[in-house]
Amino acid sequence: MITRLSNLFLRTLREDPADAEVLSHKLLVRAGYIRRVAPGVYTLLPLGLRTVRNIEQVVREEMDRFGAQELLFPALLPKEPYEQTNRWTEYGDSLFRLKDRKQADYLLGPTHEEMFTTAVKDMYSSYKDFPVTLYQIQTKYRDEERPRAGILRGREFVMKDSYSFDMTDEGLEQSYQNHRKAYQAIFDRLGVDYAICFATSGAMGGSASEEFLAISPAGEDTFVRATEGDYAANVEAVVTQPGVERDPAEAPEAVEHDTPQSETIAALVQWANDAGVQVEGRAVEASDTLKCIVVKTKQPGAKEWELAGVLLPGDREVDMKRLEASLEPAEVELASEEDFAKNDFLVKGYVGPRALIANDVKVYADPRVVRGTSWITGADAPQRHVVGLTVGRDFEIDEYIEAAEIKEGDPAPEGQGVLTLERGIEIGHIFQLGRKYTEAFDVQILDENGKRSIPTMGSYGIGITRLLGVLAEQRADDKGLNWPVEVAPYKVHVVVANKDKEAAEAAEQLVADLDAAGIDVLFDDRPKVSPGVKFKDAELLGMPYVVVLGRAFKDGKVELRRAGQEAEEVDASNVAQTLVGLLK
């Protein structure tokens, strides 16, 4: 296909759009790939649509390769199935809801577990029909609170979502691995720089859920990677290496002290060192103190909030996201001033575990607060702390949870060095969902023995339009976009920067030759546009190969440009052949 810039529905901009913060957003708008219609709602202009179609095609090929079957559910969905799984309510404000002319409730599908599950229930009844993996490439809707970064986080977006149905857990593991391999093939072909992150604790639950994160400072998700080895995980999924257990009886006795004005950890450490307190023969550090964070939790369906304590080493802040993930599906919030006021035993700045336990408040703790460890912590009285309060002797932990912030340099699991913190953009997610939806819809399948059995599901997603933004973000520089060959809307961009009739004719021949070889070409044939503007546009639009017919054309030479490489002079007579060779 040959597309001429003299005709293409395109206007490139020299100025960044006012609402754009990240590079991909700026460049995709400036280069005329996307155009904003409403917050988080974008039009794909011709170049953007071609690029998205190429991404879709790579995804489709790799899904088909392992036998997944494509179909297409509607976006407009009736309320009932989503009520049956409670997601009509659970989605809260993120769900676009609407009524039809008969006042029946509908939603715009944010994800389609309900639809796939009921389709399988209606159409299949025997184990012989399984396993089956179904997918769609479909437009989804989520009313994001803060749509941002152009198409990186939109409210209308295209996703590939797939669902596997297996009769056994081993089958699910196989379907999961099929997806994992297909996703690796997809992201490798697309040229994305990504990490596969445990989304739930790898140490505890195998690989029941993993996220594919494109590595990018523009990402909203923080994740960790090991310096040695390929361990990577969501911050929520990082498992703290527990402390070493000791015999609590061997710890020195706990002693209370007056500690004036020591509400902060820094002040407490200062006091301890001024007072000559020592821990194992050395000065006190923040990590020798114990923070008692008072929170309140609410179980699903419960009406009342309940107080709880979270014990962390004093050098760690609480990470609310990690805490929330640990306590899910319960809700959690920090205790308010009012909560402190209502509960006399909570002495702000001096809360310790003993008052919590004495008042039947549940005590959660970081895995480092292990049996036999001694801590400097609040004595539950104003300006008072206790030194040497020891787990398993002076107080007990109800439950260990992950609630502390992760820091660069924390130990990685299994001797893989230490952790580094990075930012990423979620581009894929694979998840062993189990029987949540098949049970909700009572999907009964006859097994080999004629008994009824409920199949187990996996759910898997790839953000298609998001990948347009991710590839832009990872590969662009401030001059413009830079598409990998497999994704580029056109593989070659031919620029005529010479007013001689011969150059124009040679360019026409070149694009015809490339087209004949099945190579899609963008042809800058605009007669009254200066070479400088054409070069700037070529840089901005970002095709993998740019051929310039310029001054050297009179000597039979054209310039071949590739992103990140020096331009090279090539014989005009065989540039088409050269490109065919490079592209096959």
Added chain:
Amino acid sequence: MITRLSNLFLRTLREDPADAEVLSHKLLVRAGYIRRVAPGVYTLLPLGLRTVRNIEQVVREEMDRFGAQELLFPALLPKEPYEQTNRWTEYGDSLFRLKDRKQADYLLGPTHEEMFTTAVKDMYSSYKDFPVTLYQIQTKYRDEERPRAGILRGREFVMKDSYSFDMTDEGLEQSYQNHRKAYQAIFDRLGVDYAICFATSGAMGGSASEEFLAISPAGEDTFVRATEGDYAANVEAVVTQPGVERDPAEAPEAVEHDTPQSETIAALVQWANDAGVQVEGRAVEASDTLKCIVVKTKQPGAKEWELAGVLLPGDREVDMKRLEASLEPAEVELASEEDFAKNDFLVKGYVGPRALIANDVKVYADPRVVRGTSWITGADAPQRHVVGLTVGRDFEIDEYIEAAEIKEGDPAPEGQGVLTLERGIEIGHIFQLGRKYTEAFDVQILDENGKRSIPTMGSYGIGITRLLGVLAEQRADDKGLNWPVEVAPYKVHVVVANKDKEAAEAAEQLVADLDAAGIDVLFDDRPKVSPGVKFKDAELLGMPYVVVLGRAFKDGKVELRRAGQEAEEVDASNVAQTLVGLLK
């Protein structure tokens, strides 16, 4: 591509779905192409999706061929542009409206004139950028009052919509003709039996709007075709051949009569013939009488309804759709009992034109009620009629309009014989829209002289998912579907109906050979399914070629079946070659 029926996500049904009335709906559900999710909202199952994609591809190729450019607008659209054109209100209950979490108003796009127009306004400013034709293949939403016939009239459906922008009327005519030719090529390639119908009066306005109607008794639209020549038109667009004018002075004088119990035309004709009344020396017929139908109209923006009279030859019923189309954008209704009660001069059953005129009621008339013609009509008094009331002498017509029903055998225009009435399904519409939207959004473009000029638009649509239903409807019989090659989800369906190992092996080789030749094959490899069930499924699913490896396989023969043709025996050894030949 080879798809095995042993794996395909499919369950064929022997029973018609309870809610299905038309053949295509029944068969598409029974053959597992579509599945209902809500009224007018369907899932495309794997076979249905492949078929729709093939239809899309034909449309895309023919659009691209004349230089139309594809892009993709969102379905979720902000209210403001649709308010600017008043369509937010005009669409009434057909528009799906919703609010986002910030209570901003959105709609699900039923059509995208506003979006295309504002995109062109933002991106283009000079005549050099024109003409431009843009299109999308996109999911649209209309909250139909009566979704019906499966995907023939859905509430979520896929359309190709395109819009042309030209600086001159001649340019618009060219863009319109480009679409017209492309649509003919598309529907010809798809193998649809269709007619191109004037959607507005062909005699008056050239071809400003035409509809492509697939001919089908299941269609909701009635249209006419000429018995000689290719004239076809929507019923709304048919132009009545006017009567011959005469000198009113030459008509016999009008005479009033007592006509007891003559409220109906039949009774009036009976009275006239009993009374010995003659018209040009012959007995009176219904077409010699004149109906005065009292209606009321409301102009857009007006608060009050106004009375009006519609005069029709007595052998014609009023066709409200034609009347509405004639009076658009005004609304029109038949006068109510209350209207008669409030207006003493309206004597029910005996209304004539004279009382209407005397009371300043506007008089519309059928084109046959021409100057100099004489009529038997109401005398505006109970049980009284007038004979010989003559246009241009006894009363005048304010405006001629099309309001009478069309009948089989009415004269066709320009000596093309007579009209036949047929039913059709709208599959395409092309429309010279003019400057309605470019003016609404004040799209100012600098012309060659540096003056501001507003471009003129065309709008054009093809119902993509509807075509799936149309092709099913037109080509199926009660045993099953029958796809044309270009559209079929698989070109060949290979059935193993022989338990010998050699037959199974030969089938594997055959599908591999077809696949290697680029032919998509559906392979019924199900080991435990009887030949009878396999044949029934093959008939139901409707691939263009079915190859059966049956009893004759031991003699080196296979059966090749084509819809509507006798099955023929072919040498097993060269059936692949035969098929490649037939399909290339």
